[in-house]
Amino acid sequence: MSSDDTPTARAATPIDAVAERWVDTLVDLDPLWATWLGREGRTGEYGDTTPAGHDAYIAAVRATLDELRATPPADSVDRVTRNDLEASLALDIEYDEQRLHLRDLNVIASPAQGLRDVFDLMPTATETDWADIASRLTALPAAVDGYIETLRLGIEEHVVPAKRQVEAVAEQCARNAGPEGFFRKLAHDASADSGEPLSGELLERLRAGSDASRAAYQRLEAFLRDELLPVAGDADGVGREAYALHSRRFLGATVDLDETYEWGLEEVARMAAEQAAIAEQIEPGASVARAIELLDADPARQLDGADALREWMQGLSDRAVAELGATHFDIPDSIRTLECRIAPTHDGGIYYTAPSDDLVRPGRMWWSVPVGVTRFTTWRETTTVYHEGVPGHHLQLGQAAVNRATLNTYRRSIAGTSGHAEGWALYAERLMDELGYLGEPGDRLGMLDGQRMRAARVVIDIGAHLGKEFPGCESMPAGGVWDHEKALAYMLDNVNMDEAFVRFEIDRYLGWPGQAPSYKVGQRIWEDLRAERARREGGSFSLRRFHSEALALGGVGLDTLRTALLGDTE
Template sequence: MTLDPARLTRPASAIDAAANAYTEKLLALDPGFATELGMPGHETEYRDFSPAGLDAAADAARHALAGLAALEPVDSVDAVTLHAMRERLGLTLETLETGWPLAELNNIASPAQGIRATFDLMPTATVTDWEHISGRLANVPAAVDGYISSLRAGAARGLVSARRQVSTVIDQCGRHASAEGFFATLAGGAALSPTADDAGTSLPAGLTAALAGNADLARAAYGTLVAFLREELLPQAPERDAVGRERYALASREFLGASVDLEETYAWGVAELDRIIAEQEAVAGQIRPGATVAEAKALLNADPARALHGTDALTAWMQKTSDAAVAALAGAHFDIPEIMRTLECRIAPTQDGGIYYTGPSDDFSRPGRMWWSVPEGEDTFTTWAETTTVYHEGVPGHHLQVATATYQSGLLNNWRRNVCWVSGHGEGWALYAERLMDQLGYLADPGDRMGMLDAQRMRAARVVFDIGVHLELAIPARWGSGTWTAEAGLEFLRANLDISAGQLDFEFHRYLGWPGQAPSYKIGQRLWEDIRDARALRDGSGFSLRDFHTQALNLGSVGLDTLKAALLEY
């Protein structure tokens, strides 16, 4: 049976109502999340970053679980919702009980970045949009104060992130606090969009002054955060980067939505890395007979036809490559409704490194976007290394995945569409998508295929590094001796991640400060492929890969144990 690519509908159930009620509670508790979803109503506000805010989140989860306990699923969609919510909310409570959310601080995904990053998703087309931005700038100090109170409460319980993370965040926040930093630049560059009805007119003088003044408040707040981190938290921060088995196992479950044998997964990661390197060596021989991987990459980097100079050229190439993928895949290998076929490629307003995707608003008036955060001073980019990245972040990767869940409003409740996001599911799908594009022939060029393998090699190396360093396991003989340390891990990453010095530094700190997240990509891909292969074995000659993808994507993002149950049991 071919599944209908159009919007699917079903009557809302009691379980849907409970999930939607929990979603509304989350949106009320976290206005920044509403901004992320493009929902109006609380554009100037922040969530409570203090311990009281975490308590409120715990109360909401307990209340929702209690309500679900009295309900029975009426169909397979309900069964998936119930399975997913019990797993996710139960894990939320388990994590909050450890106290570590009080101490949340790292170089990529903590309130130190999130308070600022909210502005990246706020519209800037109209006077009203800029009034909202000004109002939220004015509320940055209270958000930062709440965050500091949580960090202080965590420290009182002996829960402090590693010294390396605190030092990195001090540097990041210091840049935002400067007179040339993000907040000052945002206010100083305030202008109406050329497409706005009132384009061509200036912002009201009072609003311009308010933006400048509130940007100064935000800068000062980040200066206060820097002072707290440097003077109070840093002296308490431990030197040890490894978080240990107990904390790591919990984090791994959070990012996978599944429990895995960490030693077996580590051994698999070591073997997978060896296998990918062997594949790269074979491709290197296609680029030039007898060439090593390093020599083949040097040839690719020296090829002017594969080079981009400047961020304008990078943006144009990203957009062209993304648009071509959408046009080629829609209707042939994937079901992509017209409303989902717009994907904007942009340079991020930060210089921290990394490439990421943000989903469309609920009504698609704000499209999905692919962002490239370019470290300062970097202005040369190679297409052979990044073609696979466009597929990962765009189509058939994150954009197809996230936009499908947003699109299926008649099938999925709001929690399934907009709240539940599991890294191992989402990032595992994106890596799965990269390999699939190779299998479909879109990476037939040896250079582009080398880039895909390089990306896969990076993700396999993350499994080895992340589990190895945080659990302090034995280093494989190919890569050294003794047990893993952060310093030994850095040399290992340098040997396996062919990225710039700025990106390498960012990734190294990310893995140390966000345990369990980076391996979820490759482990997630492994579990996705296991589920697909099991489904193909079960269905035999009736198996359709396109229908499998449609059914899987129509589930939204769920934990990988839930995904397995949904595709093989329900």
């Protein structure tokens, strides 16, 4: 059933006040948070990306941590807030002590991408919206130059990223700065959503900002190639000490990395066996490769054109919202709208952006269609719609926004980890299989295809960064330490993807330690929590109640989630 019910209003506490001030501090230090949260003001600015800006951030972290520790919790909601915020702030200090911000460069989620990515979230409905975009384009060169200054300090302190990441990001900069790149297209295609032309003065500002931003990315590319690359690290792995920090950052939990690696190997083998069984159902005697060939060739599973893709996504999403809202979840009317869109970029990914804190901007599922791709198959992506939409990210992040009466802004919109969010989304995929939504063999094979990839990432990521011995795979014998070549071979043997995409994935894992495993490890923790609750409650266990209680917490680290749901410790 649908519901407009919101929790009974809870009086704000001193802990809530600390958390709210922390959010205000984040927005003040980095106005990109204002765009993410949907806050008015400062939406045309960047924060200080220089080393001095980082020092100001760490000073704010220490002050907030001291204040938080001196403030007693008033209730159970406060205890969750304090535990989670304290863990996050303390980890920031550990990162600073290892100077890891000085090597913050990778192919997917570093300032090199984030300074541009923010434009994807900026509204374009009115001239005022486009004026904000023009202002941010004008401010971008200083932000890029500050980032270069930070990386230069890394060179001085001998804290540098790996050569592979530097080379790849330099190529990304060249594309963004090119004549057909993002910034040129942004200014060229500018118009209000209504289709009304923008004023000549505003168009001139947009074009000038576009040119300045292209020049800034050209400077960044030159710095990367000429200054950073010659001194960048030869090794892709970051080592056990740094990796442990990254793992905790993305999980919000401490796990036994060696045990998790062995579990990952077991998961890969289990997924492969499940896929083989499904292939037999699709065609007796068929290999997994043969089953995939049949699915890809099936006209009933094909979509022609991006418009057809978007309509298919929207229809599947709408059905999930309607049906799950009547059975296993309480879905408020305010988040029953999920927009499916084709992204303005062409990287090939599918991703979700949360609703604004005031729920004016709805949650959105985006498909970044590669240039030249016009035909799509549905069997792989049915599970992806559930992952990104309902019961995945949209239900999780949208529900947090709904709980304004109970949760402070930090808990609703900022707290949480990849392990919590992506672990939930993978849990949601398996749940949809349990509920019969992936009963058709092709759709189930698609789910297993993705789950096997996530399990392989656990093995590759931990193995490569911790320097473990390579276990071998179909195309490469065991022996030696994990490296890029071995990671590529292992991944290609365990996924059905274009090699160019797999190469990017490997670069992503090597440059963003701990993030890729957080999906599957997070799923493991979510499933373990559900199993333990069911064991403790016996016949009184309610799946719907478990989901409601878990999602009502908002974003938290997985250690905080365990404490809140099981009550094992304070």
